[in-house]
Amino acid sequence: MENIYLYMIIALAILAVADLVVGVSNDAVNFLNSAIGSKAISFRTIMIVASLGITIGAVFSSGMMEVARKGIFNPGEFMFSEIMIIFMAVMITDILLLDFFNSVGMPTSTTVSIVFELLGAAVAMSLIKIGNDGGTFSDVLNYINTSKASEIIFGILLSVIVAFSVGALVQWVSRVLLSYNFESKAKWVAALFGGIAITSIAYFILMKGIGGTSFAGESFDIIGGETIKDFLEHNVMLIVGINLVFWFILSYASILLFKTNIYKLVILVGTFALALAFAGNDLVNFIGPSTGAYQAYMDFMNPQINTLGLSANEFSMHSLSSKAATPTLLLVFAGLVMVLTLWFSTKARNVVKTSLDLSSQSETKERFQPNFLSRGFVRSAMLMSQMSSYVLPKSWQDKIDKQFETPVISLKKDKKYELPAFDLVRAAVNLMVAAVLISIATSYKLPLSTTYVTFMVAMGTSLADRAWGAESAVYRVAGVLNVIGGWFFTAFSAFLAAALVAYLLNLNINVMFPILLLVAFVLLIRSSIAHNKKSKEAKVEDRLIKAESSSIQGVIVESANNIANVVKRGNKIYTNAINGLAKQDLKLLKKNKKQIVKLSSEVDELRDNIFYFIKNLDESSVAASNFYIHILSYLQDMTQSLEYISNVSYKHVNNNHKKLKFNQIKELKEVDDRFEILFNNTKQAFETQNFEQIGVILGRKQEITSLVTNKIQKQVERTRTEESSPKNTTLYFSVLLETKDLLNATMNLLEEYYNAHDATVKPATISQEEE
Secondary structure (H helix, E strand, C coil), rough: CHHHHHHHHHHHHHHHHHHHHHHHHHHHHHHHHHHHHHHCCCCCHHHHHHHHHHHHHCCCCHHHHHHHHHHHHHHCCCHHHHHHHHHHHHHHHHHHHHHHHHCCCCCCCCCHHHCCCCCCHHHHHHHHHHHHEEEEEEHHHHHCCCHHHHHHHHHHHHHHHHHHEEEHHEEEHHHHHHHHCHHHHHHHHHHHHHHHHHHHHHHHHHHHCCCCCCCHHHHHHCCCCHHHHHHHHCCHHHHHHHHHHHHHHHHHHHHHHHCCCHHHHHHHHHHHHHHHHHHHHHHHHHHHHHHHHHHHHHHHHCCCCCCCCCCCCEEEEEHHHHCCCCCCHHHHHHHHHHEEEEEHHHHHHHHHHHHHHHCCCCCCCCCCCHHHHHHHHHHHHHHHHHHHHHCHHHHHHHHHHCCCCCCCCCCCCCCCCCCCCCHHHHHHHHHHHHHHHHHHHCCCCCCCCCHHHHHHHHHHHHHCCCCCCCCHHHHHHHHHHHHHHHHHHHHHHHEEEEHHHHHHHHHCCCCCCHHHHHHHHHHHHHHHHHHHHHHHHHCCCCCCCCCCCCHHHHHHHHHHHHHHHHHHHHHHHHHHHHHHHHHHHHHHHHHHHHHHHHHHHHHHHHHHCHHHHHHCCCHHHHHHHHHHHHHHHHHHHHHHHHHHHHHHHHHHHCCCCCCCCCCHHHHHHHHHHHHHHHHHHHHHHHHHCCCHHHHHCCHHHHHHHCCCCCCHHHHHHHHHCCCHHHHHHHHHHHHHHHHHHHHHHHHHHHHHHHHHHHHHHHHHHHHHHHC
């Protein structure tokens, strides 16, 4: 029986490595988004600095490991066998939950997940013990460390409000003082900002970080016989004052002598500090349960502690209540795994993208749809803004507004410039505030959610910096609400899932342990394969490209690829809809619906870019805008027809209506075959830019139209004589009529192209002949 626990320790070690990989993929956003978003430093430099921070932070995290052992439950109330079930349930649940959030690109909280998993598994085991002993429900409080657990949960929830508010306040003050033209300010201003930022980071990270090491409790004569930890706590103002003077002088000297950009330096130091704080605070989330299980196993197997040779069901885990240092070698190994994950995880970059999109200063493709809550928040904020305008004098308002004016970057028409998501000041504030808040929590051994803090600080600074304008506010607020909702979902699902896994393990640990472990690894591998497949598909997929040219000839050439892509993908979507109806293949039709939604979204995105396209035009090239608008309109008509055909086909099969008759399927296949030729010829004409071929395709318009009309007429005759299914008749007519609309939209697009090409080529030819 005892061998099962050795196997569990081995499994927990493997799960700890897997959890490190999954956890860092989720939490990389915490310390990378500000540096990456500001584009202040090269990606390689950011990664090197973050890697150093993680490695050092991992060594400082020993003190935090006690949270997993005794922070949520009272270990002395559980036997060794029960403790092992709790830790195993937590690790299995944690990996699956975090991997799910990473796969959909949403930042969730590893701290919230681990806290509520420990709570769920401990409550489940407590209820089982109470049930066996004939106790009451209120006895659960004896098993749970209610004071510490409440403190942790309250701290996590409070961090959302504090992080958002502090981030907004510091950013607003910084922007009012520095404006967007911060680089033109006096050198001492930049040096003062750098001094304050680096002082706060240096004290709370480097100084408080020492508190997590083993030598923090040692005393030295040079500091009056006090321990390092006591000296730091008793001389806060002195240390901060000396730091401020030192860093201000150093910053000023660096700017004066070496022309250093102090804001970039703050971002560099802040990235290191935040990575260090992340590793110091969050490593417990990934290896805490496995470390606790290992220490429990060593105590159980140690004859000096288990003096009576008690069995796993009889040995009480009081030993976990005492302090125990985590081996430094283990922490270094964990740090190494985190660093490797940081460099090679593609899921980490998906999560970073979500945070950057929501805090971006410029226009981005909004990932979230507005809802009544986001609209309500925006209306309330606008109302408060209007009220403040009545309180502050007009001159004050004008001065403040001037500080928030973004600089205009003038570029040549043929140049493209990818703006950073936000500037250096906001990036520095993000890092400084987040690092300080996380470090304060770490110094009090509170496993504060780094995801909550960094994300909410970034959202607070975005709001204060007026990044959420009238064009984007409802989308950004909806995104923030979605992420926060995901955090609450994490807590709820983590509690229930861990409780369920603990219950199953308790039923028969010898049977359920290998089964659940196998299920966890299968799901993890399946998720990884699906993610890699999705990434490869995204790379090879034909995506629509925004037009950049300012002449009609340039737009004709640039749009050709988009037309070819829409026709190619539209052809596949139409064929799949017909095949799905013929075979009653619900899976194919469901996949087809997703494909057309994606295509429609890309066409809509092109239409959303019309404003910027027209603004980019020369006075002499306004005709290009008319052409481009018409092209996009016809593309949208095509995608709407395809979307309707896909939806009615899916709905018919999903509702289990009668299958189409053989003649109906045969006729639809004939139409599909003819459209296959039309779409392939069209695609080839646009891919090769042989626009003369379009005239040949247009010459066959009547032939295809007659084919579709003939099929409609045949169905009318069948309906009058032999058709008995209203649903089949409705579906058949719907598909054919929408096919006719699809054909018209395609032909209109071809005519527009042919005429525009004709108009631009002929004058050029005539002028050449005259010469």
